Amino acid sequence: MKRLILVSIFLLLSAGCAPAYPIERLGIINTIGVDSDNEDSQALNTTYVYFQFDPNAKNINEIISSKAKTLKGAREKANVKSNFQLVPGKLRVLMMGRPLAEKGVASILDTLVRDAKITDTMFLAVADQAAGDVLHEVFQRSTTNVGNHLYQLIDTNVDQEILIRTTLRDFMHKYYDIGSDPVLPLISVVEHMPSIERMALFRDETYAGDISIEEGFFIKLLSGRYQSGRIELSLPIEEFENIRQKDTDQREEESLFLSLSELRSHNSIKLVSKEELRFQSDIKVQARLLEISEQLELDKEEVVKKLEKAIEKDINRQINQLLDKFRELKVDPIGFGSIYNAKHPTTQEEWRNLLPEMKLDLNLNVNIIRQGIID
Amino acid sequence: MKKRGSRRGKSKELLPSSIENLKTNLQEAMHNNPDFQMQEFETGSQRMLVFYISIIVKKQQLNNHILTPLLEGDKQWTSEKLSNALPLGNSVAQTKMEEIVDALIMGSVGIYIENETELLTYPIPDQQKRQVDKSDKESTVLGPQDSFTESLTTNINLVRWRVNTGDLVTEKMIIGERVPTEIRLMYLKSLANKEDVQTMRQRLQDLVVDRIEDATPLTYYIEDSSTSIFPQFYQTELPSRFSYSLTKGRVGVLVDKSPTGIMAPTSLFSFFESTEDVYMRWNVGSFIRILRFFALIISALLTPAYVAAITFHYEVIPTPLLTTLGSSRAAVPFPPVFEALLLELLIELLREAGARLPTKVGQTIGIVGGIVVGQAAVAAGLTSNILIIVVAISALASFTAPSYLIGSTIRVIRFPLILMSGILGLIGIMASICFLIIHLLKITSLGRPYLLPMYPFVGKDFSKTFYRLPYYFNFKRSYSYKPQDMIRFPKKKSRKMKDIDE
Known part of the structure; x- marks a missing residue:
């Protein structure tokens, strides 16, 4: 009995140890925008979008900005402006302004990784202007729920395999890995709504350049696998001149457009020769052809074969273009360096210098497995 | 033998005695009970005494089977002759006053023929009992409906x-x-x-x-x-x-x-078994039984989990739910623990009132309490409407247990769980669950572990406890309780189908 009383007293006292976060008093941050300050290059302009549960407020979203030297300090300062306790436990998106990204983002992300309250699966993004401006504009000019909107924008596109998964964990993994660089979505504002227009390439922690979403497709083709991807291609029409069914179509076009969906790919990259810095990649692609701008006799095997060959050629061309771009920027989002590093340990700097000499042999095998159902 | 009360203190020779003597002795032993009746008869030259407690013997039987044969045609009776002659089987020859009184209280009729050495009692008790009725505490849809009575x-x-x-x-x-x-x-x-x-x-x-x-x-x-x-x-x-x-x-x-x-x-788990599971098809029965186990978890943990999440762990709430939860909580002036306890208490009050009141009033109370008070509480900003759903679901789940006793146990356990979750959050819930599990591991039922077949682990009995299998798998009895005979029916025969009689 005595022990029981002791235990209950202990329990009651220990109640003070667990800090309570009753949700009605919290401002639950879901999106942060971080920018470097124009005047003070060391300061950070931070914008928070958070949920607040005020029974009298019309909008549960609220936006607040503050300026401080560190991210945590910025939150303290923002707290002073809000009647709710700002907490980062449900942070889903961190958007960094382009000027900041050009300076380097590692110091900001580092604190996020250390904080156990912040989920590692939150998305990172780069804004093509100041991140705070993007958030403010969308918050003020559109009716949408900014925080959720940004998260869902990235999440649905990642789910549909249009974007490469760019969570905090993925970013830090690529950042710390020797011979591979992170990629983030680049968000711009189009008609007051956020939109992912391009993808930002990073060299280590600094913004190096950008590529289009279509080019981003090849990064994943080379570095990962597709379960159900899609791609739109345009092939030169001359190759199909003799098999094209002209009688139904009077239009004169320069290219043949087609769209592949439910694309599955499998890929393996090997280092073939260390001296030549030559890699070999075997990519197998299976896809469904659902849309094509010309009438081709797709039930004939040789037509399909020819089409497949043309697709391979085009993808090959696009990949080589992209690799040229990477070589020029000295970035390695595909991670050739880590393959190299696995066999021949190197350092980040060494690999950066080697990168422009890197060569890739592509063995691409495209297989169109279905062309849709035609009666 | 155990001693029974002070009533049976002295024991002196009672019989043989005169009718008058016996009468006074009996009267004394029965504490002048007004229902105690003694009738004196004379057949031939004999005097005899018939005595009984009038309201607990069957009068008709007394008249038809005892008094009528006894008084018909002036016979000469002895105790021995009597016990052979009367058409009631189980006569007992008595000599001691205590036993006579015991027998009388149990509804026997005593017959004494003067100067005999023993006295006969015939049990013809008239017990008031109700008819075998439909069970209302443990009602089943399928299977036998009758229930035990008080008799x-x-x-x-x-x-x-x-x-x-x-x-x-x-x-x-x-x-x-x-x-x-x-x-x-x-x-x-x-x-x-x-x-x-x-x-x-x-x-x-x-x-x-x-x-x-x-x-x-x-x-x-x-x-x-x-x-x-x-x-x-x-x-x-x-x-x-x-x-x-x-x-x-x-x-x-x-x-x-x-x-x-x-x-x-x-075992603990048998409180969640109903005979209905046996009458159901095995797959349907399994589903319902597993549903009950889920109900157990829901009814014990849903409200505490709500309190813990709202008070301490906003991170675990999915974002779409967070906004609705937050806006419904925003208007409530109490901390979540207090709010939850208030509603749980309301539900318990409703249940208790419903159980104590007559059926017809009970229904009205249910409607008034459930709908009117619930609606009004939300409108008045005393509770959030999501908590009402949470509390209602956990109350509902606690009633799915086929045994009323375990249902009430779970409902009581919920209160300390809610308190702990309000004090320490998920850590508090975890500590309480650990405490409960340790306790369950310690207790036994008739010397056998309470958590059989989970602990000690008897995998073969899972199909009898947690789910059910088609009948031909159940050819053995449960290992956990070690019956003398394990086999219910031969395994081989059970798989044979007799399609055509040859």
């Missing part, structure tokens, strides 16, 4: 009728120093584990108590751990459930004046 004879009748085998043993015991109550220990001789039978017998025999109120309080005297909140013996008012357990090798106890049968040993 032991009826109850034994119901069980014997179901388990009509010579193997069924019913041991009679009398418990109660001041008010003796008859108890029957029932089991199947060639099946029930002998140790279990012996343990149960021992506990019943060793029990010294002035009076047992009912079968349920009896279990509180003889169960393994009286301080625990968990019932350790299964109690049912369904004869079908009672006989089902007997045929599974369990030990049963029936108590006179109680409509409840006790069964042991039992």
